[in-house]
Amino acid sequence: MAPKLSINLIDGFRPAVVIASGSDRPGVSAALFRVLAAHGGQLLDIEQSIFRGHLSLAALVGCPPHTIGRLRDDLVETLATYDCTVEIEFDDQAVPSRPYSSHAVVVLGNPVTAEHISQIGQVLADYGTNIDTYRGISDYPVTGVELKVSVRDPRPGGGIALRKALAELSTRIGVDIAIERAGLARRSKRLICFDCDSTLIRGEVIEMLAAHAGREQEVAEVTARAMRGEIDFEESLRERVATLRGLDSAVIDDVAKNIVLTPGARTTIRTLKRMGYRTAVVSGGFIQVIQPMIDDLDIDFVRANTLEIVDDKLTGNVVGDIVGRKAKARYLKEFAAASGLAMYQTVAVGDGANDIDMLSAAGLGIAFNAKKVLQEVADASVNFPFLDEVLSILGIDRDDIDAASDDKATTDEGTTDKASDDEEITPQEAKS
Ligand SMILES: [Mg+2]
Numbered sequence: 527m528a529p530k531l532s533i534n535l536i537d538g539f540r541p542a543v544v545i546a547s548g549s550d551r552p553g554v555s556a557a558l559f560r561v562l563a564a565h566g567g568q569l570l571d572i573e574q575s576i577f578r579g580h581l582s583l584a585a586l587v588g589c590p591p592h593t594i595g596r597l598r599d600d601l602v603e604t605l606a607t608y609d610c611t612v613e614i615e616f617d618d619q620a621v622p623s624r625p626y627s628s629h630a631v632v633v634l635g636n637p638v639t640a641e642h643i644s645q646i647g648q649v650l651a652d653y654g655t656n657i658d659t660y661r662g663i664s665d666y667p668v669t670g671v672e673l674k675v676s677v678r679d680p681r682p683g684g685g686i687a688l689r690k691a692l693a694e695l696s697t698r699i700g701v702d703i704a705i706e707r708a709g710l711a712r713r714s715k716r717l718i719c720f721d722c723d724s725t726l727i728r729g730e731v732i733e734m735l736a737a738h739a740g741r742e743q744e745v746a747e748v749t750a751r752a753m754r755g756e757i758d759f760e761e762s763l764r765e766r767v768a769t770l771r772g773l774d775s776a777v778i779d780d781v782a783k784n785i786v787l788t789p790g791a792r793t794t795i796r797t798l799k800r801m802g803y804r805t806a807v808v809s810g811g812f813i814q815v816i817q818p819m820i821d822d823l824d825i826d827f828v829r830a831n832t833l834e835i836v837d838d839k840l841t842g843n844v845v846g847d848i849v850g851r852k853a854k855a856r857y858l859k860e861f862a863a864a865s866g867l868a869m870y871q872t873v874a875v876g877d878g879a880n881d882i883d884m885l886s887a888a889g890l891g892i893a894f895n896a897k898k899v900l901q902e903v904a905d906a907s908v909n910f911p912f913l914d915e916v917l918s919i920l921g922i923d924r925d926d927i928d929a930a931s932d933d934k935a936t937t938d939e940g941t942t943d944k945a946s947d948d949e950e951i952t953p954q955e956a957k958s
């Protein structure tokens with residue numbers, strides 16, 4: 527007895543897999559289905575892809591038994607006129623359903639070599655993980671590939687050993703490899719929260735301010751220790767702000783004007799806003815310095831420290847509670863609640879030890895060129911200096927990013943969208 531397919535194969539019909547391939551041109555599928563129709567065929571499943579002008583069409587069809595002899599010849603003859611080859615295999619064991627990919631793996635590198643893909647494929651195979659699909663998602667500023675995979679044990683926690691092995695491989699070969707659960711949870715992200723200093727912008731604002739007091743070096747050393755998690759962030763911030771005592775408040779505007787966005791930052795925010803994301807910035811830096819940039823990028827939510835100013839001079843104090851490690855996570859939760867979102871719908875991006883709680887609380891925590899302590903708790907790590915890699919991790923491909931950019935150009939008439947002003951580092955530089 528033939529095995530029963532779970533799909534609705536018409537009684538008495540036989541399942542067959544038809545695969546057509548050749549140059550992409552109009553009319554191929556119309557011709558193929560004209561032949562199948564003439565034989566009374568039934569469509570059960572279909573998938574087509576066009577890759578660099580090459581067409582590949584696969585269909586699972588049901589065929590009335592008396593047509594089987596002629597169908598193959600008719601398909602071959604008809605599709606030959608379209609320079610397409612066709613194979614047909616009658617298969618009573620035809621797999622009735624597609625694989626349900628449990629995870630998405632995103633690979634980002636410059637370059638991505640065949641050796642890298644080979645090693646990633648081997649690690650997946652070692653853990654009994656099948657690759658269901660590949661998709662190129664980025665060719666600029668780095669090469670990005672998304673794999674949909676099925677892990678051997680798709681239950682929660684079933685991918686932990688694989689995740690660890692991929693993280694080790696990523697460090698060893700210098701290519702970013704992120705693995706996330708596929709499905710609705712991945713596609714339902716709606717709020718993204720960025721750390722500011724060394725994430726959304728280059729460098730640390732406190733050091734730029736301290737430079738005006740002639741104490742940049744000293745402050746930079748304390749910042750580096752705080753970001754590595756070696757000293758308490760809040761205490762160290764008070765210490766660093768104290769070095770600013772007596773500075774003219776005009777330095778704030780001066781520093782604000784000299785802020786440089788991380789390459790890809792503007793593109794990233796614009797694309798996510800176009801997709802309907804709420805955007806947020808939570809910073810251990812200072813609201814007076816970053817507010818103009820927040821307004822310029824049209825960020826929805828912002829929290830940062832407030833420098834105390836008396837008689838146009840910085841007092842060396844911060845007003846109120848400091849936005850530290852715990853507060854960053856608390857604000858992310860507030861923004862989610864205010865947007866009517868669950869935490870699994872949130873993404874957090876940061877680089878320092880003070881981002882640990884925020885990245886842990888988020889549905890997806892992305893470490894951006896981060897300190898080791900943060901990478902250890904993050905779901906994904908980006909180690910090239912382009913913020914738009916975050917978009918690739920979210921599965922957003924380059925075509926969508928470019929489309930968001932074109933939309934902007936056509937709908938915001940009169941404003942110049944300086945997409946290029948945050949693209950200061952070339953892919954070649956990123957390799958070093
Ligand atoms: Mg930071």
